[in-house]
Ligand code: HEM
Ligand SMILES: [Cu+2]
């Protein structure tokens with residue numbers, strides 16, 4: 001009998017860290033998904049069991065746990081796999097790897113506890129500031145410290161992969177960077193570049209302000225610094241999914257990646273273009289001239305290119321796989337794909353939903369159309385297709401392949417896995433479609449009770465009640481899907497028995513390999529420099545004019561601590577007091 | 581670099597698509613001259629809002645033929661004014677600022693939508709063609725009761741629209757035989773003078789009239805002298821009417837001998 005050659009056999013020490021990391025990620029997903037259900041039921045008034053003021057604590061936790069904790073933990077786990085597997089060498093020092101994981105965990109706990117303080121009276125903290133923490137909302141300092149620690153952990157993780165690569169390069173001076181490592185490194189480069197924004201925002205302004213060292217901040221400045229980081233973080237979630245579509249999906253479909261050079265071009269484009277677009281989140285912000293918004297829009301539209309190229313390569317690779325498996329015909333090759341494999345099906349469905357999300361994203365990106373949908377539920381519908389499905393469903397699907405690699409155990413129930421990924425697709429179709437529609441007649445996001453005293457929404461098609469019902473149904477199916485996923489993972493890990501049938505740890509080969517790509521593509525310094533120049537062009541003037549108009553520390557903006565909750569009728573009284 | 585023909589075709593199609601998008605959106609924005617939110621509104625220290633000429637008495641002002649300005653102050657969790665009325669066939673420039681955290685000023689289901697960031701003034705110009713009623717809501721989280729923050733926008737037919745406001749200063753009680761006055765201040769926020777007649781109806785008998793000219797963006801006080809002897813003792817309802825606007829209250833006339841608290 002042949003020796004098993006799974007990841008755990010090749011890199012047992014790394015497999016342990018990655019397992020711990022993925023468990024942190026899955027835990028965040030389970031809690032976050034449950035909170036999502038609470039939100040879906042509360043907003044639609046199907047079931048309200050928390051006071052509406054606490055809704056915002058729940059929403060803060062949902063946002064942070066899902067788009068920061070779940071996604072980024074998964075990313076660092078999978079990139080560690082990608083770098084070690086494709087360089088065929090372990091990390092330099094496993095203690096360092098545990099170290100950055102521990103820092104990220106401490107950060108998560110600090111953020112988590114300070115958010116929890118919003119609903120637990122015994123914790124004298126509050127961070128009901130949502131994951132965007134716009135000033136002058138002021139969270140407890142622990143929230144900011146935790147956030148910074150988490151990001152610093154990711155910086156160190158990147159360093160871990162870079163130095164593993166440097167060591168490999170010494171031994172292999174003439175070889176091209178293996179594709180998965182190339183993807184991890186380019187992703188980290190734009191992450192370093194963009195997270196400087198949030199680091200400055202927190203370390204120079206918000207943290208000293210929450211500690212009472214400075215007494216005012218400039219809300220437009222911290223907001224702009226947040227989005228300097230906030231859009232690239234979108235690609236940070238997406239890049240591991242792209243990596244899996246490029247390196248795993250072709251293999252799962254039974255074939256090879258269509259083109260290695262094009263995959264490199266795609267990642268280089270993301271490195272260059274991810275950051276100078278953040279102002280597209282501020283199309284409706286005062287204090288930023290129209291010209292800067294146009295620059296952001298143009299860059300954003302060009303960012304469509306790598307995604308369109310990805311769509312092509314992914315479909316072409318799947319077709320190649322299907323034909324290898326005997327698929328024939330113009331479209332009937334689709335039938336030859338391994339649809340019973342939850343890893344394949346989940347990723348393919350995630351890719352399909354991403355196409356829909358890309359479409360609504362183009363609407364968001366249009367400077368003038370954005371006025372109709374900005375901050376409406378349309379946007380929430382949009383990003384549940386992108387990060388909430390393209391990334392999240394790909395991660396869950398990939399876990400059906402990875403967890404056996406990391407544990408040496410077969411998935412407890414693969415059919416249940418298939419049900420799980422399809423259920424996500426169905427649930428998200430209901431929820432996201434209804435959210436998009438609701439946004440078109442103006443239903444706002446981030447709102448506990450979008451039912452107003454003085455007016456009713458007027459849907460062009462259908463009714464508000466029908467839309468609410470679809471959101472609630474979709475949310476229930478999605479949450480059920482999360483529970484099926486976590487059950488399968490837990491039972492695989494604690495119940496399943498070690499198997500010799502785990503496939504070898506490999507990723508997809510290519511039809512057209514790196515030798516077809518000019519060497520300059522691997523010149524990371526060059527692409528990073530171009531990215532820096534573009535960022536300077538896109539951001540230096542807007543930042544200068546924001547600081548010029550409002551000052552570095554703002555025109556005396558008072559902090560607002562969300563814990564000081566007043567009754568709205570009392571507030572109305574106080575308004576009469578302050579109005580002349 | 582070795583690129584497959586399919587890839588080249590796809591690349592070309594993608595580029596055309598992207599350039600097409602940019603061109604469409606740019607034309608869509610620049611062509612018809614849609615005004616975007618930008619830095620034209622300027623910045624403001626939130627502590628000085630009450631002293632600011634534009635925001636110390638927020639609301640609608642007439643600035644030109646069919647042109648109006650509307651100043652709005654947002655704060656957790658209300659807009660001042662919370663109800664805005666403008667005429668149809670008008671162009672209204674909104675100036676919105678925040679006293680505390682970031683809000684939005686959003687007319688539900690339309691593209692009238694802006695962030696309201698403390699320290700900044702959002703300026704946007706909107707054309708209203710048809711009469712209609714719209715909800716205003718805040719779509720940016722602004723604290724525990726964010727979901728209660730709403731307002732109303734009424735676009736009324738031009739002939740039902742004016743910017744006249746009344747406020748009255750009158751005593752509730754008077755002693756029989758004394759004179760008392762009912763003072764009505766008429767303010768006019770159009771940018772032309774308002775020439776009109778103010779009428780006071782009190783009790784069953786008296787009806788007084790006075791002509792008044794209220795200057796543009798100004799106010800004028802009309803003083804009605806009421807003779808209590810004609811009214812007799814008891815409660816007398818009164819109404820001041822100016823240009824279709826009314827103010828009413830009740831005057832109680834007491835006997836001179838009845839207690840000492842009626843000397844207001
Ligand atoms: C069980 C599955 C899920 C359900 C039922 C769900 C439900 C919801 C609902 C109803 C909202 C809207 C809240 C509002 O606008 O008032 C929301 C917001 C959000 N969701 Fe989810 N969601 C789920 C999964 C996810 C996943 C997997 C992600 C990302 C990986 C995600 C990311 C977000 C983000 C970023 C927001 C916006 C938070 C904010 O506005 O601050 N959700 N979710
Ligand atoms: Cu973005």
Ligand SMILES: [Cu+2]
Pocket residue numbers: 683684718719720721722723726727729
């Ligand atoms: Cu609000």
